[in-house]
Amino acid sequence: MTATETATDQRIITYNQAFNETLFQLMAEDEDIFVAGEDVGRYGGVFQSFAGLNAEYGDRRVVDTPIAEQAIVGLGIGAAAMGLRPVVDLMFMDFVMVAMDQIANQAAKMKYMFGGKAELPLTITTTGGAGLGAAAQHSQSLEAWLIHVPGLKLVFPSSPHDLKGLLTSCVRDNNPTIVTLHKAMLGTSGHVPEELYEIPLGKASVVQEGDDVTIVAIGRMVSVAQAAAKTLAEEGISVEIVDPRCLLPFDTDTVVESAKKTNRVVIVHEAVRNGGIGGEIAAQIQEFAFDYLDAPVARVGAPFSPVPFSPALESEYVPNPGSIADAVRGVLNR
Amino acid sequence: MATKKQPAKAAKQTKSASSSKIPKEVLLDLHRRMVRIRLLEEAAGRLATEARIPGFIHLYVGEEAVAAGGCAALTNEDQISSTHRGHGHLVAKGGQFKPMMAEFMGRATGYCKGKGGSMHISDLDLNMLGANGIVGAGVPIGVGAAFSNFYRDNGLVTMAFFGDGSTNIGAFHEGTNMACALGLPMVFMCENNEYAEYTARDRVMNITDVADRAVAYGMPGVVVDGMDVIAVYEAAQAAVARARAGEGPSMIECKTYRYYDHAGVSGIGKNYRSDEEVAAWKARDPIEMFEAQLSKARVLSKAAAKKIHDEINAELDEAIEWAEASPFPDPATDMLTDVYTEAS
Ligand SMILES: Cc1ncc(C[n+]2csc(CCOP(=O)(O)OP(=O)(O)O)c2C)c(N)n1
Ligand SMILES: [Mg+2]
Numbered sequence: 155m156t157a158t159e160t161a162t163d164q165r166i167i168t169y170n171q172a173f174n175e176t177l178f179q180l181m182a183e184d185e186d187i188f189v190a191g192e193d194v195g196r197y198g199g200v201f202q203s204f205a206g207l208n209a210e211y212g213d214r215r216v217v218d219t220p221i222a223e224q225a226i227v228g229l230g231i232g233a234a235a236m237g238l239r240p241v242v243d244l245m246f247m248d249f250v251m252v253a254m255d256q257i258a259n260q261a262a263k264m265k266y267m268f269g270g271k272a273e274l275p276l277t278i279t280t281t282g283g284a285g286l287g288a289a290a291q292h293s294q295s296l297e298a299w300l301i302h303v304p305g306l307k308l309v310f311p312s313s314p315h316d317l318k319g320l321l322t323s324c325v326r327d328n329n330p331t332i333v334t335l336h337k338a339m340l341g342t343s344g345h346v347p348e349e350l351y352e353i354p355l356g357k358a359s360v361v362q363e364g365d366d367v368t369i370v371a372i373g374r375m376v377s378v379a380q381a382a383a384k385t386l387a388e389e390g391i392s393v394e395i396v397d398p399r400c401l402l403p404f405d406t407d408t409v410v411e412s413a414k415k416t417n418r419v420v421i422v423h424e425a426v427r428n429g430g431i432g433g434e435i436a437a438q439i440q441e442f443a444f445d446y447l448d449a450p451v452a453r454v455g456a457p458f459s460p461v462p463f464s465p466a467l468e469s470e471y472v473p474n475p476g477s478i479a480d481a482v483r484g485v486l487n488r
Numbered sequence: 489m490a491t492k493k494q495p496a497k498a499a500k501q502t503k504s505a506s507s508s509k510i511p512k513e514v515l516l517d518l519h520r521r522m523v524r525i526r527l528l529e530e531a532a533g534r535l536a537t538e539a540r541i542p543g544f545i546h547l548y549v550g551e552e553a554v555a556a557g558g559c560a561a562l563t564n565e566d567q568i569s570s571t572h573r574g575h576g577h578l579v580a581k582g583g584q585f586k587p588m589m590a591e592f593m594g595r596a597t598g599y600c601k602g603k604g605g606s607m608h609i610s611d612l613d614l615n616m617l618g619a620n621g622i623v624g625a626g627v628p629i630g631v632g633a634a635f636s637n638f639y640r641d642n643g644l645v646t647m648a649f650f651g652d653g654s655t656n657i658g659a660f661h662e663g664t665n666m667a668c669a670l671g672l673p674m675v676f677m678c679e680n681n682e683y684a685e686y687t688a689r690d691r692v693m694n695i696t697d698v699a700d701r702a703v704a705y706g707m708p709g710v711v712v713d714g715m716d717v718i719a720v721y722e723a724a725q726a727a728v729a730r731a732r733a734g735e736g737p738s739m740i741e742c743k744t745y746r747y748y749d750h751a752g753v754s755g756i757g758k759n760y761r762s763d764e765e766v767a768a769w770k771a772r773d774p775i776e777m778f779e780a781q782l783s784k785a786r787v788l789s790k791a792a793a794k795k796i797h798d799e800i801n802a803e804l805d806e807a808i809e810w811a812e813a814s815p816f817p818d819p820a821t822d823m824l825t826d827v828y829t830e831a832s
Contacts, residue, residue, distance in 0.1 A: 197686035197760055220656030220692035221623050221684055252622065252657075287543030287594070289605045291621030459827045463605030464594030465542050466816030467823055 165348060170340040172314035173203050176321045177241065179350050181211055184239060187325065190217035190229055191243025200245060201281065201340055223249050227256035227278065231264070234276040241325060247282035247334060248294050261330040262305030276330045281337040283374055283424055284472050290460035295373070295425035300332060301402045301434065307331040307355055308402040312376035314344040316399055319353030327355060336374040356403035360412065364394035367482050368412040370435055371395060371422045375473060379422055382478035391482065401431060409435060410442040417448040418485040422478055427455030449485040454478055510718065514560065515787050518717050520796060521556035522775050525576040527800050528585060531808065532575065532592055533753040540812070541592045545606040548576030550747035551679055553774035555580035557720025558647055558677050561728045567615040567646045569630030572607050573746070574619025577649050581616045585807035595814035602817045603826065624657035626650060631663045634672035645731040647675040647724070653684025655698050664737070668705040673731040675724065676739040679714065685750045686760040702739035714742025715774045745769035
């Protein structure tokens with residue numbers, strides 16, 4: 155605990171509560187913020203992430219929308235262009251694809267196409283990730299689709315603390331931002347300060363310092379990497395874990411610095427390995443730290459198939475502490 | 489033949505089994521399809537509660553008359569497209585309990601080898617184009633199947649099942665318009681259960697009857713009592729006949745209700761529907777009402793109906809036992825198969 159922290163920093167709440175509380179506080183401080191999405195109003199969201207907002211702020215500011223992902227994002231774009239600060243929800247990250255035109259062709263490009271005039275303080279919230287037996291169309295991690303689009307910003311918080319700070323920064327940012335929650339993390343808990351705070355977009359965090367290998371882990375994979383690091387520590391392997399937190403813009407410096415220190419890197423994400431963000435990160439590391447590398451950068455991700463339903467397949471599909479530890483031993487030639 | 493949208497109130501009168509000219513075999517077939525769906529779903533709900541079925545399941549209990557009445561108007565070769573709430577559609581199209589239960593449980597012996605689960609359950613051999621995790625996505629896929637019928641001039645018809653909520657998404661409008669513009673042999677079968685997940689229809693639609701939307705695309709739209717299997721069947725027969733005759737698509741809106749939660753048996757919050765509302769719909773249970781009619785018409789006695797339930801339950805018990813004894817898929821060999829069709 156640092157000197158600037160207070161007793162409230164020790165308060166423990168869940169990832170889902172952090173999301174909910176942050177929206178309450180942001181809406182209280184800024185009358186231009188409204189929330190819209192399927193089931194977010196009266197019911198409080200399918201995961202209860204929006205619970206209580208409609209009762210507090212009413213139908214005008216917490217809008218139940220039809221099932222209409224394109225129109226939900228479009229609503230946000232148009233309202234943002236008129237100066238409001240919309241938070242629109244896409245429930246499951248898989249539905250991002252349904253709204254992809256509005257996100258990638260419209261929201262992301264409007265400012266550029268208009269010669270800089272448009273300002274879109276729009277935030278899209280959604281839940282990604284596998285592990286709940288939700289099968290191929292409700293389990294995907296699609297960050298690689300989104301980081302390919304200039305004009306967007308994308309965060310994938312790995313703890314309740316980061317969720318609050320990143321969500322706050324995204325909502326206050328004057329660009330289209332996407333906040334991806336991991337649906338298997340909603341019930342996980344951690345220390346979260348009560349008052350609002352920002353985590354700068356594009357600033358990674360070193361979750362754990364170490365000497366032998368750097369693991370760059372995204373979203374829920376941060377905690378899985380921590381579990382792997384524990385096992386590896388028992389074998390005498392010291393692991394450093396870097397959580398980019400924000401995938402676009404990406405904090406290349408922190409990752410490269412860590413690579414220069416440990417000389418070995420394993421990148422872990424839940425998305426399909428092929429064409430995943432791991433490839434982009436590996437490319438940046440070799441561009442800026444090639445001479446420091448003692449082994450090729452390794453990537454751990456999902457196999458090249460849709461997310462399978464059967465728990466027998468899904469449990470092997472998602473990277474686990476074992477597969478991450480194996481990759482770390484691999485870059486150490488052990 | 490119903491070719492005009494009827495006011496919703498007209499649907500409240502239940503068609504009588506005795507007065508209709510429907511042959512006895514068809515009446516018994518409609519009954520059996522409904523009971524098969526009901527009992528499968530009750531069992532699936534139980535198994536999910538006991539964590540013997542993983543993931544999300546969307547139960548069809550309460551809506552049986554729609555799938556049964558719709559599919560009974562089709563031949564085996566006709567196609568259907570479906571939704572996330574797809575178990576009933578598959579059963580009504582001839583789906584077997586063993587591979588269904590095995591699929592729900594993620595076993596290698598399931599209809600989809602455990603890869604799809606409840607939300608993607610399908611059997612193309614039965615011309616069922618799959619349950620679907622994306623709301624509205626089944627509608628355009630159904631349009632494609634109907635186009636193949638038109639293209640081959642094979643006389644087959646496609647029936648797309650969809651919920652009230654799905655009619656708010658672009659895919660629905662694109663699909664229905666295209667089918668009407670191309671004059672495809674198609675029936676759009678709406679299950680209006682008044683809710684999309686936990687949100688009431690009137691919060692997200694400014695119309696009461698989904699069938700009103702048919703007018704916008706130039707097809708007839710009718711409203712029927714979706715708790716009355718005869719009403720659904722007769723409307724479906726008329727629409728299927730029209731499609732088969734090359735006269736284009738029709739829409740049927742079935743007013744119905746799901747008894748359980750959106751997903752699973754009971755969800756996180758119950759505040760979105762009143763107990764009175766649920767009870768009022770259950771008082772018009774499609775199976776109980778039909779059995780009362782069949783008994784009165786001396787088509788099926790109460791004792792004979794019970795025997796059918798018992799037989800189906802025995803078949804289910806056997807299917808559950810078989811499914812639970814079935815192997816899981818093997819990650820080492822099954823993870824990467826079925827992504828592509830191998831060159832032959
Ligand atoms: C494109 C898309 N948006 C949202 C969802 C989440 N979702 C699943 S079912 C559902 C409600 C569907 O309502 P309706 O079409 O009326 O079918 P019902 O569940 O009532 O049978 C929603 C919003 C989804 N699966 N796909
Ligand atoms: Mg509905």
